[in-house]
Amino acid sequence: MSNEIRVLLCDDSAVMRRLLRASMQSEPCLNVVFEAENGREAVDNVKSVKPDVIIMDVEMPVMDGVDAVREIRKLSRSVPIIMFSSLTSRGAEASLDAIEAGASDFATKPVGAGHITKAMASVRRELIPKLLQWTRRAPIEPPVPFKFDAKATLPPHNGTPTQHEPSFVPEPGKRGFAATSSGQVNVLGIGVSTGGPQALATVLGGLPKDFPIPIVIAQHMPPVFTGLLADRLASQTGHKVREATHGEELLAGNVLLAPGDYHLRVIRDSGVVRAQLDQGPLENSCRPAVDPLFTSLADCYGDRALGLVLTGMGQDGAFGSKRLRERGAHVFAQDQETSVVWGMPGQVVKAGLANKVLPIGQMANEITRMVRAGQPASIT
Structure with missing residues (x-):
């Protein structure tokens, strides 16, 4: 079949492999061409099988x-x-290790796989869209094994998944944005x-350790993963990175990451800006999502916010970027060459919402530079 997607499936559980095969029947183009019971079998057969995509379990005998x-x-x-991987601390830790080693993405295994209908629905929701997104597009170089270096840029990547254009794409010359402020920046949203x-x-590793404004981040990740990611970023970059807690004040120098399964917003309470967590409806099929965070930054900070849209699939962040621009705030988008996937930043650029399009290393x-320009004290 001309649109066949060749899948190499690696999992030591026969039950899980059977569940995955059954779940993939909803997409006839997905064809499991080889099943490996451990990592060694996958490695030994990858060149001869020539898969279009590999599904890799984390914990397996012989080779993990x-x-x-x-x-x-x-x-x-x-x-x-x-x-x-499983939605456990051990599974999340190993998945993040694998991403640093060069894995392209991750999906979480269904909880309670014994309930076949619910388990299949979970696979179709969490895994199958990623199989399709990673294969139904121009070839893309997956991430290289990652070792943090604040002075280095990420390697170039090409190609983007097919995405729908955002419904709000403005006509050239008719965007109706407020005049962008060149003054003070009081918060950075990512x-x-x-x-x-x-x-x-x-x-984060390239920002000064005495960065004078708070940073708030929405990263698409499930529970457990976000806490471990915050710990890793704190260790790698030297910044105070942690999961946000409901009601806490946004303070200069703190980096707050939206916890998995919670939207992060900011509110102004008696002159104090606080983090607000909620489990409102999924936005862009995500929770946490970028749009609610950026929209709240626009409402709370106006033109004194700076939004940063980095690598990612889909179009989350585009609507929020529009709200930021309408309030006079700046929005930066990562360029295509250094994005693993130029979906989210690409939508912002295509909609004319980015003030600057930059390589990740810049x-x-x-x-x-922008924050320093609006601060009375110097940043070292």
């Missing part, structure tokens, strides 16, 4: 998923590898998805 990713990346830089851990480490310097 993280080591398998490292070995496969020595053989192929082009095949997408999607980690498929929205990111696929490729986020590397991109966030690069941006983001921190440009943010620091």
Whole structure:
């Protein structure tokens, strides 16, 4: 079949492999061409099988998923590898290790796989869209094994998944944005998805340690994963990165990450800006989502907010960027060359919402320059 997507499935559980095969029947183009019971079998067969995408379990005998990713990346830089892990601290930690080793993305295994109908629905919601997005587009170079270096840029990536254009794309010359302020910036908001851990480490690691404004981040990740990511970013960058808590004040120098399964917004309460967490409806199929965060920043800070849209699939953040621009705030978007996936930033650029389009390695310097310009004290 001309549109066949060849899938290499690696999981030591026969039950899980059977569940995945059954779930993929909803998409006839997905064809499991090889099943491996451990990472060693996947590595040994990847060149002969020539898969279009690999589903990789984390914990397996003989060779685990993280080591398998490292070995496969020595053989192929082009095949997408999607980690498929349990929603536990151990599974999340291993998935983040695999992303740093070169895996393309991750999805979480269904909770209570014994309930077949619910388990299949979970696979179709969490995993199958990523299989389709990573394969139904121009070839893309997956992430290289990642070692944080604040002075280095990420390697170039090409190609983007097919996405719908945002419904609000303005006509040229009729955007109706407020005049963009060139004055003080009081908050930095970041929205990111696929490729986020590397991109966030690069941006945060390049900012001065005495960064004088709060930073709030919406990264598409489930519970458990976000807490571990915050810990890693704090260790890698030296900044005070942690999950946001409901009602806490936004303070200069703090970096607050939206917890998995919660939207993060900001509100002004008696002159104090506080974090607000809620489990409102999914937005852009996500929770946390970027749009509610950016919209609240526009409402709370107006032209004194700065929005940053980094690598990721989909169009989350585009509507929020529009709200920021309407209030006179600046929006920066990551360029295509350094994005793992130029979906979210690409939509912002295509809609004419980005004040600047920058490589990931230049983001921190440009943010620091802009923030410094509006601050009475110097930033070192």
